[in-house]
Amino acid sequence: MFILLVRGGAQFIERQDPTVYASQGKEAPIPEQQITHYAEKGFMLLEGVFSESEVLAFQQELERLRGSTATVAPGETITEPESGDVRSIFRIHESSPIFKALAADKRLADLARYILNDEVYIHQSRLNYKPGFRGKEFYWHSDFETWHVEDGMPRMRALSMSITLTENFEYNGPLMLIPGSHLQYAACEGETPDNHYEASLKKQEYGVPSDTQLEDMVNKGGIVSAKCKPGSVIIFDCNTMHGSNGNISPEPRSNVFFVYNAVSNQVASPFCEQPPRPEYICSREHIKPLP
């Protein structure tokens, strides 16, 4: 049942798993053409999912959490390498009642259950602040590469949802995706260093694709910047290559981020020779299917 892909040389391996697991004939909770786009491109953008008042409540909760980071467990708050500004807060689906409810919201969870054709749980959650002026880039990566190698996630049966809390302009470091990149697994060079997760949350250096792999993927599929208003949802497959440029504009790019994993796909022991990453980065002990 495991794919067993480890690091050691940059190469492409054809995807073995479906992208959309939904059984034939089952009615999708969103228009079928969006599901088809997702299956072909590896992502979709749903605009206007949440109302202005809902977004306002999420923003207020974000500000509340930012102001109370001292009370969050150590390590769960990630700061910018240079400025020390808060970049991300993890495990918000457990620490915040509002975001716990959002993770289980039918508009999100029903779609995750449809695509993955299983009960789902939150593998990882976080708030990303992406502050203005000094927001740093996040280099290209496929999440599955890390989740497989470092967390022991068996198969490509997980997806991410990013709920936008501010407008994503072309100039404030929007999420960039490479269409079609999810159909190949880009195995990465190198061993996994000790405590890789600590450094990688600030800056990716290992477990990233080679220049040649990226050129190949972009030549085939191009790059799409997910520009959208607050209250939109960007959904992408666990193997879709994505990243974001830095942000020197004054406009922050905040979002709430949930990873939905199929209950049948819960993590095993890591495939690299390292201890498991902490629970706040990868749910392992506390796996609860969403209601």
Added chain:
Amino acid sequence: MFILLVRGGAQFIERQDPTVYASQGKEAPIPEQQITHYAEKGFMLLEGVFSESEVLAFQQELERLRGSTATVAPGETITEPESGDVRSIFRIHESSPIFKALAADKRLADLARYILNDEVYIHQSRLNYKPGFRGKEFYWHSDFETWHVEDGMPRMRALSMSITLTENFEYNGPLMLIPGSHLQYAACEGETPDNHYEASLKKQEYGVPSDTQLEDMVNKGGIVSAKCKPGSVIIFDCNTMHGSNGNISPEPRSNVFFVYNAVSNQVASPFCEQPPRPEYICSREHIKPLP
């Protein structure tokens, strides 16, 4: 005749000089509405100025110079802080016959003479490679701030032209401009440190506007990303606030960059208490009006 603006506190000062100096009734070398746009916004984008074959010749010259940087005078080549990749080569209007001819090309020089209403010379020139994957951001700045304080440029009677050699996409760190920002001078905090130019060519830290100044300018004018095909020309006033995000995409963003200054506006002694910057950054001894 000098403005005498020094650093020491973030504040706005109303512009005292015209943006377009052309005398009334003089016929513009481009449509009048573009000149009006330039006067109001502080920049303009002219697409398709150079043909594909011309751009190809510029690109070949760029590759030749990149391969022969050992022969360029020390200091004239700037590398990326981390990767060591070539970022810029200065003084190309003297070291390269092709770019010397380009600086004097009537399509560029006539427009500079029209806007500045004077004979013009090249205050500074450079090739920017902006390589893919690891291209770093260039923080917001008004060129005039530096040229005035560090080079002793008396008045706002200079402009920049960036000739694009690759496509400027929304995602490969295109030039970003703040419309209308040229109408105020954003005086910057702080003293000018010793040998500031050496560090500032890699990364701007001094002589940059405050967060509050930037928010104010963006609230008024927004941000425009200069997306365009190769062979376009982006022209902007010496006091227009601009910058660019980093570039993790595989697509480099190369351009040729000329600063045209009015002969009547040639530099005096620097207004900060520092020796003049080197000749390859600021023409001081070798001032030749373009033919």
